[in-house]
Amino acid sequence: MEQIYVSGLEEKAREKSIELLNARLLDCIDLTLAVKQAHWTIKGSSFIGLHELLDAIAERMRERSDTIAERSIILGGHTGGTAQGVTKGSQLEAYPQDITYQKDHVEALTKRFIAFGKNLRQSFEQADEAGDDDTADLFTEISRGIDKDAWFIGAHYDEAAANTGR
Template identity: 50%
Template sequence: MPQNFVPFLNENARNEMIGLLNDRLADTIDLGNAVKQAHWNLRGTGFIGVHEMLDDVADHLREGSDMMAERVSMMGGFARGSSQTVAEKTTLEPYPTEIVALEDHVQALVSRFNAYTTKLREAVNAAGEAGDEDSADLFTEVSRTAEKDAWFIGSNSAKAA
């Protein structure tokens, strides 16, 4: 195992946080892939604005996954972000690959963002209970950005909930 740069956590708490960070890393990468799937395939009125916005959203998710992976490494763990691991570990519903209507993509993305931010909030609480306020803060930061992105995406549809 690599060197641990987070010595204030006991081994059990550190291992729990490594697992939790890797779990949310899988969801973050999966959601980023869903955003790109929508970006590549959506069509309809307002296409260009949503298309361009989704690039920014994908960048935000990439930044969040990078923070999670680096925190895992700081704790002496191994970031688990391979496509095989993500496919196995994600808690998100598979993204539909046969839709093109902008409204359908908006609905599919908002639904997944809502599930994602729920898992992030649970991670905030678990990290706090484990005494890892830095990981709790990281999850809060990612959640705050994801909630804002979901709001922007959902604002493109009267149907998004």
């Protein structure tokens, strides 16, 4: 039986959207793991506030991953969201595993959230050009949340820098 796709998109648009969705899925999973790494290892005077914030952000990131993966599957794609897939395919800079100070985590996370937001906006443009308004809208929605979380994390920078003396 021929596969019927719910979206009704042209084949070329569907294939492009699947490619974009899968690329952003790998970034999203990678960023989620970076947030959890920081959550587990962060130290400093604002520990509990940042620890709890990062846990909440990690949960939002998992929801974003689900949304991205489900859209890819709806369009007839396959996801590669395994650890091996993320290692090979994420376009984000690897997260340092040897940092513990608030200032360092805040800098590293904010930098990666900004990069992921940029990737999302580029994917929005490409999905829009391909004719997939729904996938473009998904990228826009997620980018708003990523920008907000980058702001939440980045807002801790001055305090973290002052408290660590670094």
